[in-house]
Amino acid sequence: MTYSYVLQNVKFTTGRKVDMVIRNGRIAEITNAGKGIAQEKFNYSGCYVSSGWIDLHVHANKALYPYGDEIDKIGVKQGVTTIVDAGSCGANNVSDLLDAEKVHKTNLYLFLNISAIGLTRMDELSNLEWIDEQKVVDAVAKYHEKIIGLKARISNSVVKDNNIIPLQIAKKFSRLTSLPLMVHIGSAPPAINDILRLLDRKDIVTHFLNGKSNNLFDQNGNPLKELQQAIHRGVLLDVGHGSASFSFQVAEYAKKHQIYPFSISTDIYRENRQNGPVYSLAHVASKFLYLGYSLEQVINSITTYPAQAIGMPELATCAAGENANLTIFKMENKKTVLVDSVGEERITNQMIVPKGVVKDGELITC
Secondary structure, eight states: OOOEEEEEEEEOTTOOEEEEEEETTEEEEEEETTOOOOSEEEEOTTOEEEEOEEEEEEOOOTTSSSSOOOTTTTTGGGTEEEEEEESSOOTTTHHHHHHHHTTOSSEEEEEEESSTTGGGSTTTTSSGGGOOHHHHHHHHHHTTTTEEEEEEEESHHHHGGGTTHHHHHHHHHHHHHTOOEEEEEOSSSSOHHHHHHTOOTTOEEESTTOOSTTSSBOTTSOBOHHHHHHHHHTOEEEOOOTTTSOOHHHHHHHHHTTOOOSBOOOOBOHHHHHHSSOOOHHHHHHHHHHTTOOHHHHHHTTTHHHHHHTTOGGGGOOSTTSBOOEEEEEEEEEEEEEEOTTSOEEEEEEEEEEEEEEETTEEEEO
């Protein structure tokens, strides 16, 4: 039986106001506002619509502590139709996360942790015996439809005395599997310059706006030469806000020098969702509005660009004939205190607020 409904009076970030007709899970028609015809009507006057939001850096294995959460609570319930788990699981436990996805509505993909044990402990790269080439290769082959990259957390608290060696191994695995590598940066050693020199086109640096001493900008706020060289090679920059990895000051340095995030992501998990400073992808994205990015730039960084990063540009389509995976959101004028990961506060008067998603044709309110 054919079922249809229309999202009335929604608008794109360009300002164009439309009616969007959804029929049997697809975008059947995009017409001028007031012209859409369907069995049911939902008036979203004052709201925007985009392709479904993508959060490129989450932790979605609810069984893990502290870095875990429930898939739909950080997905469709927050206006996010696709999440990418960033290394919660290694080869030993990746099946647990993918089994959990089957009962949720949010799309789930993942970066496989190069350590077989994943985040079952916080120093998963401190013992080289936990980094097993065959296990990585086998897991990628078995779950190739879901594993879109590899993850290596290259900071001192994780690698301990192994310094740069886990990253060298990760790059080998990346070449073996033909998958990009997402690299977490943080405390030294290894030094950030040594990390950047090893990265190639389509590799992703996450936490690139962190305020730690081992960050991507010098004491005067200028980008490191190695960062500029990496960008020139095609290395991508991901926000990965998290509880300890986003600084307003560093974000202002980056914008001043026109070093923009390829993807705005949260590094969300239960604690920083409930207690901040992350809360949601919409909340993190609103910080970039405060920093002076346009709404179109911000939305592209949570739709088009991350879809490209995971090799699925179809996730960022919003056109007639395509699958209906959409996010409906509003710009609300309200005074809000924004807090970064070092406790610095800024005041904004404008927030992005999700109102619903269309996931595989189903309208779900937030």
